[in-house]
Amino acid sequence: MAVDETRRLQDIVAMRRVRDRIDREFAQPLNLEELARGAHMSAGHLSREFRRIYGESPYSYLMTxxxxxxxxxxxxxxxxxxxxxxxxxxxxxxxxxxxxxxxxxxxxxxxxxxxxxxxxxxxxxxxxxxxxxxxxxxxxxxxxxxx
The missing domain is CATH 1.10.10.60 (Homeodomain-like)
Incomplete structure (x- = not known):
C-alpha cells in the first residue's frame, strides 16, 4: 500500500471519529481546535479533509x-x-x-x-x-x- 493511500485511509478514520464526536456532542459549542487536536492534525487540515470526505464543513455538519x-x-x-x-x-x-x-x-x-x-x-x-x-x-x- 502506498504511503499516500495509507495517509488517506488514516484521514478517513480520523474524520469518522470527528463526525462521531460531533454526533454525540452536537448540543455543545463546536471547538474546531479541540477536534483537530483529537484527530492529531491542524484545524485547517481537519476542515479540508472533512469537506473532502463529507462534502461540507464541520460547522455545516454540526448545524444540520x-x-x-x-x-x-x-x-x-x-x-x-x-x-x-x-x-x-x-x-x-x-x-x-x-x-x-x-x-x-x-x-x-x-x-x-x-x-x-x-x-x-x-x-x-x-x-x-x-x-x-x-x-x-x-x-x-x-x-x-x-x-
Missing amino acids: RRIERAMTLLRRGDLSVTEVCFAVGSSSLGTFSTRFTELVGVPPSVYRRDHSQAGAGIPPCLARQVMRPVRNREAPLLTPGLG
Whole structure:
C-alpha cells in the first residue's frame, strides 16, 4: 500500500471519529481546535479533509445535525421553538430559525404546528424508529479504489 493511500485511509478514520464526536456532542459549542487536536492534525487540515470526505464543513455538519434533532423535538410538541433552539445547542434563535428554514423549507414554528401530532396513536417504541432523523450521508468518493 502506498504511503499516500495509507495517509488517506488514516484521514478517513480520523474524520469518522470527528463526525462521531460531533454526533454525540452536537448540543455543545463546536471547538474546531479541540477536534483537530483529537484527530492529531491542524484545524485547517481537519476542515479540508472533512469537506473532502463529507462534502461540507464541520460547522455545516454540526448545524444540520442540530436541525435534525430539533425536528424530532418539535414533533413531540411539548417544547417551544425557543426551548428547542437552546436544547440543541444553538445560542441564537435568529440563526437557528434561519438555518432551520433553509434546510427544512418552513420556519420551526410552522414545522412544530404541522408535525406536533404526527406521532399520535403510534406506540413510542415504533415512533422512535419511524421519526428518527437519518444522517449518514457522505460525499461521493472521488478517488478510485477507496471504498
